Amino acid sequence: MVGLKRRSFPGLVVKAATVVAPKYTSIKPLGDRVLVKIKSLEEKTSGGILLPTTAQSKPQGGEVVAVGEGTTIGTKQIDISVQAGKQVVYTKYAGTELEFNGSNHVLLKENDILGILETDDIKDLKPLNDRVLIKVAEAEEKTVGGLLLTEAAKEKPSIGTVIDVGPGPLDEGGNRKPLKISIGSTILYSKYAGSEFKGADGADYIVLRASDVIAVLPSN
Numbered sequence: 001m002v003g004l005k006r007r008s009f010p011g012l013v014v015k016a017a018t019v020v021a022p023k024y025t026s027i028k029p030l031g032d033r034v035l036v037k038i039k040s041l042e043e044k045t046s047g048g049i050l051l052p053t054t055a056q057s058k059p060q061g062g063e064v065v066a067v068g069e070g071t072t073i074g075t076k077q078i079d080i081s082v083q084a085g086k087q088v089v090y091t092k093y094a095g096t097e098l099e100f101n102g103s104n105h106v107l108l109k110e111n112d113i114l115g116i117l118e119t120d121d122i123k124d125l126k127p128l129n130d131r132v133l134i135k136v137a138e139a140e141e142k143t144v145g146g147l148l149l150t151e152a153a154k155e156k157p158s159i160g161t162v163i164d165v166g167p168g169p170l171d172e173g174g175n176r177k178p179l180k181i182s183i184g185s186t187i188l189y190s191k192y193a194g195s196e197f198k199g200a201d202g203a204d205y206i207v208l209r210a211s212d213v214i215a216v217l218p219s220n
Contacts, residue, residue: 017097017104027100029068029107034080036062036088038097038104060195061089061117062106076174080110081128087117089125089207091195114195114207115166122197122205127166132181132213134160134189136196136204158191159217160206168210179210188215 020027029035039062064087067080082088095108115127127133137159162185168177181187194208 017099020098020100025101027066027098027105027107029066031068032071032078032080032110033068033107034064034082034088034110034113035066035098036090036095036106036108037065038062038106060092061087063087065105067110073170073172073174078170078174082110082113082116089114089117089122089195089197121200123163123199123201123203125164125205125207127164127207129166130169130179130210131166131207132179132210133163133165134187134194134206134208135163135199136160136206137186158189159186160189161186163205165210181210181213181216186217186219187213188217189213 027035064082064084066084067082070077070079072078090106090108090113094112095106098105098107111129113128114131115125115133118124118126123133123135125133162181162183164183165179165181168179171177189206189208190212193212194206197205197207199205
């Protein structure tokens, strides 16, 4: 087995995946950890144009292949909330990357998983724990005075509509605390929070923690 290697230079971090020798035919995650087989990089755009390597975004999804036994809070055993075979989306720089059985995997904590994908469309994501799925409001294209804004001048919107919410975090007794955010609500959220995705409908979506929602905008 080759260990994880890091070499740091000013403004540069090189991270190599841990290579698991062929004699090890399985990996059993411990505790609240989950082993995910990373989805291959998309090499073409939706229009069929081949993308150069530098334009390919790092994959943030994959298939769960093994899970740990969960964790204990007080006297209560809490099982992992995802099962093997499920397609999941996880935070971009989470976990330890592994080369195993000829494929790239990542070993991460359950809390680093944003949600479960029931389809290939991000709008169908089922958030986990205290995560919230939001459809981002479109950016304003004109100033108050009516001047047309260029793409570079458009301010990133921090308003959106809640599409789905997770079951909530665990309290000290191991019980779920439901989130106080309702599906369909229009909310304000912290500008640089969460993980962004593009939906099949062309709209922008973001998955973030409930604590990054800073206000609700009631309809008149």
